[in-house]
Amino acid sequence: MLTMVQAAVRRELGDAGEFAVSLPHRHRIPLGLMMLAQGWITQSQLQKALKAQRENGRGRIGEWLKSECGVEPEQIMRGVSMQWGCPVLTTEGFSPESMALVVPKIFVQKLGMLPLRTAGSRILYLGFSERLDASAAFATEQMSGLKVESVVVDADQFETARGKLLTCDGVDIKLETVDDKDAMAAKITAVLEQKRPVRSKLVRLHEDYWLRMWLESGAVGRTDSLLPGTGEDVMDHVFSIR
Structure with missing residues (x-):
């Protein structure tokens, strides 16, 4: 045994070694630049949102584009979807009782992930509000035996659904x-x-x-x-x- x-354990450690530090991937085009290139926001809007972000020292650029520049949430989600090359889904059909059994709640809290729903018996949709986590998706796929598809969920819907999940057994x-x-x-x-x-x-x-x-x-x-x-x-x- x-x-x-x-x-x-050696398989899961891989080539990284036991003391390796997991760093976020930074190869994606920043959301603000993506939306600017698509003509969905102006240069002045981006600068205003970035300034607010710097002065407050917190928050994601999408949040500041919404609060400071009046950019619609649907437009932010469209930009995130293009940024990560994944679809946007709503929380319609979300069952917090069953999804609470998919992964430990500690990962839902730490990694900003949300098991959203299954399609038939073969696909599990794993939701994120802005930044996708490929490692979390791969681990969930290995553990569940299902094909995991990462999707973007509106931030407000995401937080509401995650709150419900965390109250379930x-x-x-x-x-x-x-x-x-x-x-x-x-x-x-x-x-x-x-x-x-x-x-x-x-x-x-x-x-x-x-x-x-x-x-x-x-x-x-x-x-x-x-x-x-x-x-x-x-x-x-x-x-x-x-």
Whole structure:
């Protein structure tokens, strides 16, 4: 068991090493420049929004374009969609009770992600309000067994939906911090030997390592995915290395 867990940990560490720092990708054209190039805003509007952002030391440029320049939210979403090359979706059909079971709430809070809904039994739409996170999407795809499509959601709709999700019961979770990868492998091995799950998976989300265990065969949904139908007989452990 320990040998298998060590192999899984090495797989998730990849070539980065255990102390690598995850940095955001900065290869996208800035939203303001994108909208300016498309003729959706003027140079003076962009300068006004950037000035407000600098003076306040917070907020995204889209928020300042809306509040300071009166740019419509739909136009901001259109720009973000073009910036990231992904569609814009609404929260229509969002079920906070079922989506709360998809990923641990700690990731919903830390990474600005929102499981939005599934299409049939094959696609899971993962929503973001402005900046997409490819690592979060890939990890969710690996854990769920579904194809994950990243989408942009209006910021107000996103926050309302995320607030509802955070009030719902999710999968029981335990957070643990370990000294190094060997200590993490030993902890995971001990947990698996104690719980004896019928299925388990380990994936990495930036600096965290997410272990999900299905304790009974009925915990896996009736579809081809690994999304739990309820929070019963499923358990999450999230490990971080000091």
